[in-house]
Amino acid sequence: MTDTLERLTQHLLDAARNAGADQADALAVDGTSLSIDVLNGKLEHAERSEGIDIGLRVLVGQRQACVSASDTSALTIETMAERAVAMAKEAPDDPHIRLAEAPDLARSWDLDALELIDPADEPDPAMLERDAAEAEAAALAVKGVTQVSTSSAGYGRHQFHLTTSNGFSGGYGRTNRAISVVAITGEGAAMERDYAGEMRTFQADLPSAHEIGTKAGNRTVERAGARKPPTGAYPVLFDERISSSLVGHLLAAVNGASIARGSSWLRDALGEQVLPDGIDLIEDPHRPRISGTRPFDGEGLATYRRKIIDNGMLTGWTMDLATAHKLGLKSTASASRGTSSPPSPSISNVTLTQGNMTRDDLIAQMGTGLLVTSMIGSTINPTTGDYSRGASGFWVENGQIAYPVNECTIAGNLRDMLGRIIPANDAETHLSRMVPSLLIDGMTLAGD
8 A cells, every 4th residue: 555655646746747836745645444333232333434535735936735636546636736736826925835955854764663553453343343332331330320422442544655846755654443432420400421532553552441431430420419619719630631731732832833923822932931840841753652653744854852841941833844934943843734735833742741749649739629620612812821711520628539520610821820830640651642630729710
C-alpha cells in the first residue's frame, strides 16, 4: 500500500506541473475503520469504512488552492490538477505561502523505533462485538448501575504519504484499538452518568473490556445523589481525566496562527513566566506507540523535541512555514494538514512536569473545594483568557471527598490560573497529552 500511495502522490504532482502549477504538494491517505456498538447484550450497530483520499495543493506565484477526491482514476487526477490551477489563479495573493527549502526537508527517520503500527492481525467484527458486550456486562454488574447507554469497540488502520515538488517523499502508518462504555445510575431527574474509555496503538496494550466496563460502572455509581455545591471562591482540583483541557487552552494561545492574528491572550508573553517555577511543557513527536507521534510534519520538515515552556517561561510559538514567515521566525515543524486543506500549525505529543504528590495528597491539601471530573460547555475568550465552564465532580470537605456535585460553573482567567497550578504525579503515560491532575487555588465557583 505504501508504494501505491507514493505513486498516487507522484501522479498528482506530475498532473499539477502539466496544468501549469509552479509548485505543489500531494497527500494520499488510505484508511480502514471498524466500529461495533452493543446494547442489552446484542449487536446494535456495525460499521466498516475503507477508502483512499487524495489531496493536491498547488501554488501559482503567491496564490494557492487545494482540491481533494476519493476517486484515484487518472482522469480524476488530471481534472483535479486543472481545477486546482484554475482556482489558484483566481485566489488572492498571499506573500507568506511557500514550500520548504530543500535543505530543510526531512531526509531519514526510524519508523520501527516509533512503533506506530501494530503488527497483530486486524480484529474481526466478532472479536470487537465480544469486547463491547463484555464491557457492557461488566458495567451492569456494578451495583447501582441501572443501564448502559453505549458500549463500543473499534479499530483503525491508516497509511499516509506526502510528496512535494521540491523533493520530499515520505509516509507512515498508524493503528488504534479502542473500547468505551457510558453507564447510567438513577432515574428521571436523579439520573447521573459517567464513562470509561481507552485507546492504544497496540491491541496488546489495551486494558481488558471487563476492566474498562467495571471502571465505567464504578465511576457512575459514585455520582449517585449529586447536588449543587455552594457558591464562593474555592480551590479547584482538575482531575487527570480533564486537566489536559487547561493545557489545551495554553497550546491554542501559543499557536502561531493566533499570534499572527493578534487574537491570543499570550500574544505579548514571549519570554515571560506563564507557569510556576520548575514546570516545563515539552513537545515530543517521537514517543513510541503514542497517537500524536509523527516523524515529519505536514510540510516534510523533520519533527523534533522542544520545550514550549521552560522552567515556567514561554519560549516560543507553534508554527508552520507560512505562519513562521508572517512572524519573521522559523517553522517549528508543526504543520498539520488534511487532503482538502492547506497546512496549519498543530501540536503532537506534550508532557507537563509532574509533581511529587498524589491526587489524594492534593485533595487533603485543598481542605474544602471542588474536585472536577467532567466538564460541559465553555466560554473562553481567546483574546483575554477569561474562562468559564460548566463542571461536575465531587465536593471536598476537611481534605476528604464528601459528596458528588453537578450543575455548577467554575470561572477565572487562564493567565492567572495557569500561573499557580500545583501538579500531582498521576499523568497517564499512554496519552498524547501527558498531564497530571492540577490544583488551582481561589477559583470562582457558582453553584447553589
